Amino acid sequence: MAIDIRSEEILTIPEAARWLGQRFRQAKRCPMTVRRWIHRGVLAADGSRVRLEALDDGTRLKTSVEALQRLFDRLAEIRAASDERGAQAGALGYRAMASAAHLAAMRELEEAGA
Numbered sequence: 001m002a003i004d005i006r007s008e009e010i011l012t013i014p015e016a017a018r019w020l021g022q023r024f025r026q027a028k029r030c031p032m033t034v035r036r037w038i039h040r041g042v043l044a045a046d047g048s049r050v051r052l053e054a055l056d057d058g059t060r061l062k063t064s065v066e067a068l069q070r071l072f073d074r075l076a077e078i079r080a081a082s083d084e085r086g087a088q089a090g091a092l093g094y095r096a097m098a099s100a101a102h103l104a105a106m107r108e109l110e111e112a113g114a
Contacts, residue, residue: 003055008064008085010055013038016063038063042075045082050074 003010011019013031013103021028034052038061053067 001053003053003062003064003067005055008066010062010064011058014044016068019065020068021053034063035061042071042091044075044078046078050078 001099013034015033017029017031020026020034037052038054039051044050050071052063052071054061054063056062
């Protein structure tokens with residue numbers, strides 16, 4: 001989803017860094033961190049990268065409070081899905097999963113006539 005300049009609270013990169021610090025009661029984030037989230041993204045639990053939405057008004061990159069929220073929501077969704085998959089794998093156990101995969105591969109080879 002793109003940033004809607006009519007309805008979202010637009011922030012410059014330094015403002016976004018300050019806002020994050022205030023929101024999480026920490027020292028402000030470095031503006032380079034916010035820039036990195038825009039350009040390279042944040043590494044999610046599943047190994048993918050999730051990028052912070054931004055817009056370029058011709059002079060500066062800007063983002064929004066809502067775009068930050070969407071970034072954190074997406075990261076939380078991925079973490080929950082990853083935790084769910086991990087719990088399922090943990091319930092089976094690694095050896096059981098490997099054994100099941102081995103048996104399935106053997107069946108496929110037998111069916112293929114190898």
